[in-house]
Amino acid sequence: MLSIDTIAVFYKELQAIWDVSLDVNDGEIVALVGPNGAGKTTILRVISGLIQPSAGKISFQGQNISHVPPHKIVELGLSQVPESGKIFTGMSVLENLELGAYVARARKDRSASLARVFEIFPRLAERRNQLAGTLSGGERQMLAIGRALMSEPRLLMLDEPSFGLAPILVEHMFETIRKINQQGLTILLVEQNVQASLELAHRAYLLENGRIVGEGKGKELLSFESVRSAYLA
Amino acid sequence: MFEGLSQNLVFGILVGSLYGLAAMGLSMIFGVTKLLNVAHGELIMFGGYACFWAFSLLDIDPFLTIPLAMLALFLIGAVLYSLIFSRTIKLPDESKVKNSLLVAFGLSVILQNLALRFWTADERGVTPAYYQTSFTALEVRFPLVRLASFAVALIFLIALRLFLKNTYTGKAIRATVQNWEAASLMGIDIHKVYLLSFSIGAALAGVAGTLVVTNYSIQPAMGLGWTMKALIVMVLGGLGSIPGTFIGGLILGVTESATSFFINSNYREVAGLILFVLVLIFRPQGLFGTKES
């Protein structure tokens, strides 16, 4: 579904990503794990079109999207929940969700999508008229995911959905992601929480210093000695 | 004494609504794009000339020329943004404000001299048949033209608020202001949002221009004075608050008329400028703005 072929990314003169290739197949949960500063967020930003790769190719459902602007990528069905949610704090919960369905393809189904999001996150339904800035950390993350779901994506990218959440909420968050996936949505997950995300993912890539250093079935990677010693010790 | 004062106050409020409208376009552009278009006064002037032309050549009622002036200025705004201002949009905030300010100064020089070429340096005004009509209540005179202008200003401010609050496009604009990156992840084409906001801001200047030429007069050198009024009101009202901007306009209008009444009408503009400098130094977030992070 999504295929990244040896991309390189520069921030001004500084190279952040070297020769990264990865694939996400239909229906999968793929995790991209690695330490802070490895370049995980950068890869999601490149896929979303927020920055341009200087080499390599990104294709989504057979279409080359390497140099397509961000808003058109959303239109194609590729949505991202950015790091720490980036919800519109000055707007109501409902307005945030409506903006999720901004693209023409999603706008016509927006009441159905809204009902679905409220079913997944009943909390959001309770707070629909509240200003998003008044939500708790967990609720904000729900809103960010709900907002992305409103665009009816075919592939959803999540950047650190567990960041800053209490342990009990983290578990709940991963459960929700599994549920969304079982309903047929393909997922690319970026996480620092290696244990939980490798348990959840069908496949995973390990990223260090801007390069892919390992790849495998999620649970297999979990048993790798290097992974165990580096992340789970 | 008292009647003179209340008459003065009423005129201050009536003209203040026009100041609020003049600032609304500038504030809209600055709030969304962080471009400081100091050629705003020249856009107001062009709106005034559009009304003047339509009135004197086609004999259209000045208030009915408003859609025309809006459309003309919307298009001018779109062209100016695409040709000039879009080239500074990707700079970091501080140099964006500075470069847009400089570019807009160059633009104001150009527009002012173009106006000289097209319309000469003469002062122009429009005087419809009902120009002298006025009502009197509680011994205070309300000229019809000024009352109508007040209503127009109020209608546009409410319409803008409703547009930003309730339409999908308005929400997209607000989302872009709050976080352009997240907005583009919603599928919003932020460059279109910038273009649209700039054009709407210019269109609002067009409306203000028709009211200026109907209530007062216009001439090619008027730009800087009106840019300053709009800047003063924008700073008084604080950014991003439509009611704040309207009230800022009323404060400037009343300040000016009080200065005329108590001191001397030659100093009315000075009073506004002094207020402006004081607010800049002591309360840069504006009288009604809140400190943003």
Add this chain to the structure above:
Amino acid sequence: MSTKQIIYLALIAVILVGLALFPFMTQDDSTFNLVILVFLYMTLASSWNILGGYTGQTNLGHAAFFGAGSLATRLLWVGGFPAVPSILAGGVIAVALALAIGIPAFKLKGVYFAIGTLALALILNITIGNVFPEMSYNPAISDYQIVPRYYLFLGLTVITIAAAYFLVNSRWGLGMMAVREGEEAAESLGISALRHKLLALAASAFFAGLAGSAFAYYHVSYYLNMPFGPEWTFDPMMMAYIGGTGTVIGPIIGSIFFVGLKQLLVWNVGEYHLIIFGVLFILIVLFLPGGLVEAWKKYQRWFTRWYQRRNTSPRNVIGTGHLP
């Protein structure tokens, strides 16, 4: 001293001697007026550049200092004071004004400083116009001589440019440029941003004030608030940008260019030089922030590379390679 420096010094000497001998070559008043206008703009643009170009503080109220200098000189001189102390008083008054508004004005950063100074100059412009509504006539109109005025402007221009040159090449100048690149970084190096900005403002105001004094001594009759008009800020600012801000030579080139263009276009199409100048200014700000100076440097670099490439073209290399 390098050969290049000697050539530059010789060139400057030739230009100065030429300008000093200029009154012996022409008697034509309009030529004098034109050259004086160039000198006036050079002084204003160079003095604007000290604060706006080297220190990075976009001052949109430069006309206030020009106006203050001219007002002080004109009032004293018309009041019967001798010309020389009247002219010096103009510079002093401008510095006093600069120091009075400097501390509150520098509370404003970036664009707020720009619009704040613009507002201050407008306040003075309107107020002076209200206080002195009458036209001011030159008292020496019967024996008005252009030549001493010419030398006054020549001297002022040379002093301003020389002062700007030595200031920006001093330790203070380095500090000013550090402030331009980033106040916080400068402060962390122990450079007081406020002190450097105040010094730059005072120097900038002093020469603008003297320009105003010379203007008051030169101009026959005008309204006293006319030198406070915003065009005395915007035109020199555009000249500095078109020539190249943050360089000594930039404002000089910009001023000559501005007056030259004005002459050329007035002869041809009327008063359209400002439209073309505005377009050029926008293009420079958008695409060539270093102005004509940068354009020249780019051309030189391109030329050097082109020249080198021509002399080390593949044919030559292959030719030597095939030597037995």
